[in-house]
Amino acid sequence: MTVIYGESDADPTALDGSTVAVVGYGNQGRCWALNLRDSGVAVEVCVRRDASREQARADGFAAHDLEAASDADVVCLLVPDDVIPQLPVRPDPEALTIVASGYTLAFGRLDPTGDAGMVAPRMLGPEVRRCYEEGVGFITAVGVHRDRTGTALARTLAVARAIGGLRQGGIEMTARDEAVLDLAVEQVLSPALAAVNTAFLTVMLEAGIPLEAILCELFLSGEVERTYRLLREVGFAAQNDLHSPTSQYGQLSRRGRYDHLGVDATMRELLADITSGRFADEWDAERDAGYPRLTALRAEHAGPAVREFEAELRRRLGPGRVERAT
Numbered sequence: 001m002t003v004i005y006g007e008s009d010a011d012p013t014a015l016d017g018s019t020v021a022v023v024g025y026g027n028q029g030r031c032w033a034l035n036l037r038d039s040g041v042a043v044e045v046c047v048r049r050d051a052s053r054e055q056a057r058a059d060g061f062a063a064h065d066l067e068a069a070s071d072a073d074v075v076c077l078l079v080p081d082d083v084i085p086q087l088p089v090r091p092d093p094e095a096l097t098i099v100a101s102g103y104t105l106a107f108g109r110l111d112p113t114g115d116a117g118m119v120a121p122r123m124l125g126p127e128v129r130r131c132y133e134e135g136v137g138f139i140t141a142v143g144v145h146r147d148r149t150g151t152a153l154a155r156t157l158a159v160a161r162a163i164g165g166l167r168q169g170g171i172e173m174t175a176r177d178e179a180v181l182d183l184a185v186e187q188v189l190s191p192a193l194a195a196v197n198t199a200f201l202t203v204m205l206e207a208g209i210p211l212e213a214i215l216c217e218l219f220l221s222g223e224v225e226r227t228y229r230l231l232r233e234v235g236f237a238a239q240n241d242l243h244s245p246t247s248q249y250g251q252l253s254r255r256g257r258y259d260h261l262g263v264d265a266t267m268r269e270l271l272a273d274i275t276s277g278r279f280a281d282e283w284d285a286e287r288d289a290g291y292p293r294l295t296a297l298r299a300e301h302a303g304p305a306v307r308e309f310e311a312e313l314r315r316r317l318g319p320g321r322v323e324r325a326t
Contacts, residue, residue: 003172005142010161014154015041021072023089024079025052025063027125028100032078032163033061035132039162044072046089074098074155076119077110082287085109093148096155101182102175105145107280116145117156118175120182121165128163137167141178180274187279188270192263212317220318 022033025047033056036043045061046069047053056063069075069089074096077084081103090113091097097112100120104110120141121128131138142160144152160166173181197218204214218224230239240248273279286293314320 005157005160005166005170005172007161007166009170010157010166011154012039012158012161014151014158015074015162018042018073018155019044019071020074020076020159021046021069022076022078023047023066023069023087024077025056026079028121028128029076029078030055030059031125031129031132032076032100034059034129035163036159037061038132041159041162044068074159075112076100076159077104081109082283096149096152098156098159099175102141102143102145102173102178103182103280105175106179107277109280109284112146115147115149115152115155116175117152117159118143118145118173118178119156119160119163119165120173120178121163132164135167137164139168140165140170141173142166142170143173143175143178145175180271183274183279184271187274188267191270192267212313215313216317220313222318 019042020036021044022029022036023046025033025045029045029047029052033043033045043061044064045056046064046066047056048066053063067088070091072091072095075089075091076098077087077089078100079087081101084099084104093114095112096115096117097110098117098119099105099110100118102118102120105116105118110116118141121138122140123131123138128138140160142156142165144156147153157166157170160170200218201211201214205211227239230242243251273282315322
């Protein structure tokens with residue numbers, strides 16, 4: 001059975017006398033640093049000389065250069081996966097290196113000489129801080145990739161506890177399992193959902209339903225979001241009782257109508273790109289070329305025209321609605 005860690009499994013004293021370096025001060029780095037400090041951990045922020053350094057200083061940290069992280073007892077690498085291999089950070093053999101994603105460890109892009117662990121919040125960066133401040137915490141994937149000192153697990157759990165990552169439970173996972181699952185959500189599930197939404201949009205438009213009404217039904221009204229929240233809070237069976245009998249019958253009786261499409265076969269092909277390391281190689285090549293395809297894809301799918309359309313829609317519908325002067 002999968003091991004689930006709680007706060008009682010972590011010993012905060014495992015970090016006593018230790019310096020914890022937070023490398024990077026972006027979405028994850030800032031939140032980790034603030035949470036660690038509020039939990040009584042001695043934190044050093046190591047960051048480039050840019051706006052993030054000024055933000056760290058404004059938050060009360062004495063920011064250091066990246067290289068200074070090499071002297072810390074625990075080094076938390078909280079920059080994008082593609083940046084980590086290029087960092088000028090060389091931890092001591094007795095140090096513990098922690099990543100917030102299993103990617104670099106799983107695909108051989110990072111190989112520290114000492115201990116290596118993973119504390120991967122199942123939460124966006126800013127929410128790591130918000131959930132900590134609210135006292136609710138969040139679920140985290142936790143694992144030890146290498147234990148050369150005999151203290152890797154204790155120190156990894158102590159860090160996870162200090163950022164609020166064990167309050168709702170920490171799932172023990174290997175770096176590879178976490179990386180494969182995370183990438184699969186992005187590359188296997190997300191494209192499938194996008195294809196389904198696009199097909200639904202097309203069919204509804206053909207049926208004469210207004211575009212604004214369709215988009216409200218898909219996401220803008222918040223109904224889908226809140227239904228998923230109920231799935232998290234009470235489970236499928238309990239939330240199902242909140243739907244009308246008409247809704248329940250329609251949803252359940254039409255299940256299986258798409259089984260003939262063979263979606264799982266395409267999913268297996270996409271997953272093979274991840275597990276074989278082909279995607280990691282492709283991403284390295286994209287980085288080394290200066291991200292040309294990523295830039296083009298962003299422009300195509302999330303460029304100015306899309307942003308303006310969405311902004312205008314939110315001015316007309318939803319909590320951001322602006323009443324027109326009469």
